[in-house]
Amino acid sequence: MSYVRLRTIVNNRIVTAFDRYPEQTAALKRCSDLFGATGRKQLAALQLSEIDRIQTDRGLAFIDDIERRIKQCEATIKALSKSNANAKRLKTIPGIGEFFAPLIDAEIDDIGRFRSAKKLAAYAGIVPSTYSSGGKTYHGRIIKQGNKWLRWARRLLTIAFQVLRDSRPYDRRAVCLESGSKQSRLS
Numbered sequence: 001m002s003y004v005r006l007r008t009i010v011n012n013r014i015v016t017a018f019d020r021y022p023e024q025t026a027a028l029k030r031c032s033d034l035f036g037a038t039g040r041k042q043l044a045a046l047q048l049s050e051i052d053r054i055q056t057d058r059g060l061a062f063i064d065d066i067e068r069r070i071k072q073c074e075a076t077i078k079a080l081s082k083s084n085a086n087a088k089r090l091k092t093i094p095g096i097g098e099f100f101a102p103l104i105d106a107e108i109d110d111i112g113r114f115r116s117a118k119k120l121a122a123y124a125g126i127v128p129s130t131y132s133s134g135g136k137t138y139h140g141r142i143i144k145q146g147n148k149w150l151r152w153a154r155r156l157l158t159i160a161f162q163v164l165r166d167s168r169p170y171d172r173r174a175v176c177l178e179s180g181s182k183q184s185r186l187s
Helices: 002-018 022-029 037-045 050-082 085-090 100-108 117-124 154-166 172-179
Strands: 128-133 136-142
Touching (some): 050 100, 117 154
Antiparallel strands (some): 128 136
């Protein structure tokens, strides 16, 4: 994830440099992928100042290096998750794929640490803040503490808890019956 963020930063830095050349970069805005094969040909054809050309070429080389490292990381994650039973079960949940299944498993660690899905949600930091004073309780926004990698969706985390606790693949009907709803909100 840090490599993807870094790639985005470098992409944005290159795009910002082109803002100084609005007459030449109008064609680039129509390009669907500025950093793909067609977009790179258009980037190479632009008439830029010497320093902007040097910075752009270095940025593109850096993006290529980052892409190579991202692919290496993805291959490593895929290889490690093949032997991980929990990751295989988590991948059966709609919306959780090759990357997030091992991430969730690694961040949760042992599911036995949590007595309920609510405890896991509290660990992830996706519960509302609570303020109590003088016998009155107020609930506010979602708290800032918690595991930043698990904060994206409480329903998915609840389903992941059930899948890991029961050591079984995702089954929409079983989740619906356990949660008391007639239809899964994921469908």
